[in-house]
Amino acid sequence: MPDTTNPTSSPYRPSILVTGATGNLGREIVDRLQAHGARVRCLVRDQADARPGVESVVGDLREAGAVRDALVDIDAVFLIWPLLDSAPAHDLITELTTAAPRVVYLSSTAIDDGAARQSDPIVQVHADMEALLHDAGLRPVVLRSDTLASNARGWVQQLRAGDVVSGPETARTAVVDERDVADAAVTVLLAPDDHLNHGPHVLTGPELLSRADQIAHLGAALRRDLRFQALPADLARSRMLADGRPEPLVEALIAASVWRPESNRVTDHVERLAGRPAGTFARWAIDHAAEFN
Template identity: 80%
Template sequence: MPDTARSADRRPGSSILVTGATGNLGREVVHRLQAHGAHVRSLTRHQPAPRAGVEPVVGDVADPAVVREALVGTDAVFLIWPLLDSSSAHDLVAELNAAAPRVVYLSTTAIDDEAARQSDPIVQVHMDMEALLHGAGLRPVVLRSDTLASNTRGWAPQLRAGDMVSGLDIARTAVVDERDVADAAVAVLLAQHDRLDQGLHLLTGPEVLSRADQVAHLGAALRRPLRFQALPGDLARSRMLADGRPEPLVEALIAASVRRPESNRITDHVEGLTGRPAGTFAKWAVDHAAEFS
């Protein structure tokens, strides 16, 4: 299995392209690639702050001209698809096919491989993207991630204002530390081809948690008696729209809260790729407690 402790084996002058490079997960991937001495090219919608060793490309991952520019001299891509529709991904896949890099795609453990249609639009677009990449013959390494711990950063304004988090009560999942997902991604991106473990990896944390459980862990880290309040769909919708979230995303989140089944699956795939067990959400909460104060 690849080991993140190994140094990069990229060819001189080659680059690793990271899409969504300024997001919660993307920036962790960039940071780790830099630590390995890899040349990183970041694709972001807005001009990022300058970072040594990171070459920025500004534009939309759905724009084939932008993708074509970003892929020049690139031999590996960490791909995050940010849209709820895969129709505009066909041009992206065509550009990837032409450039023929190694593709590591971030997907979701919520996919049901036995179902023709998925539970909600968020899961459906991931299944569609996987099908597109495989159908093009790209042989992607797919990292299906469970709910990222960093998603709870959206609760910070509420916790700075009081001791209650209110929102949609989405089904319990094995919440995974985004740092573990980043380590797994980098292990694959830097792997030598003869050691590369092609195929599918299910990245989970070590325990299944509800939103109330996550709030309780944050409370322990902050030493405050926090509570979670589940909101009915209509109230959650109005609040998310008032906060400026796009309506398609709001409707997709509502659908996920109603239709997505609970998952009790826990895997050791993080350890298989990184050489160490996945961290707990409780540890993540302690490490990030200052962000909620």
């Protein structure tokens, strides 16, 4: 097979379907695939979400017809499952099995492979999706990502209103720059079959950070004296519901903050796939400081 890691040296141009293409990570992946010369197709829920110059299919991952149309002549799929229940994924799995593309699934570093049940609903659905893909014989490439740095964008409104960010306290995590995850994902989406490692690849940043640590890094980047205020679960729940977040998501986030154990894992898997060390959250904060003003 031609060397797909250097598309400019070969006429081979894989066709890749990106789900979650309008999100923080998906946008980075689409940009990189286009830069590599891949043919990119996005599955979007509304035509208004379609990116100029990028082929799009309008539909939902739960709609078999839309998935079938999106998979026509596709070589690989970057899959993000956005729901807190894996049951609606069965039609998707059927369509993937029929089309038989390479599947790269974005999962979670919090999965405990030795546990009968996972620590919270968010991790459980990732474990369930991994099992469904494997049981269908798809042999997915699994990227288990730690907390994405881009999740900090959820604090924009609070930081525009003042110097305190409040929310539920969570265990420290090895926060990973979504640009690093995108580089890793593109590597495996474009890799020749004989160089493919199915993982799971555990993608982390270089250090464990608490919410307070992240706020401190943002403060340094913004040259502001910022602080994090931990909220009791009940108060955090009521505030998230008042902000309009769906109740099932709020309950899952609260469960994750209460029960998810701290991960002590910092890996070099980003470097193995992307060819360079993972970036720090401090660097991410500097690069994105303008978004918080």
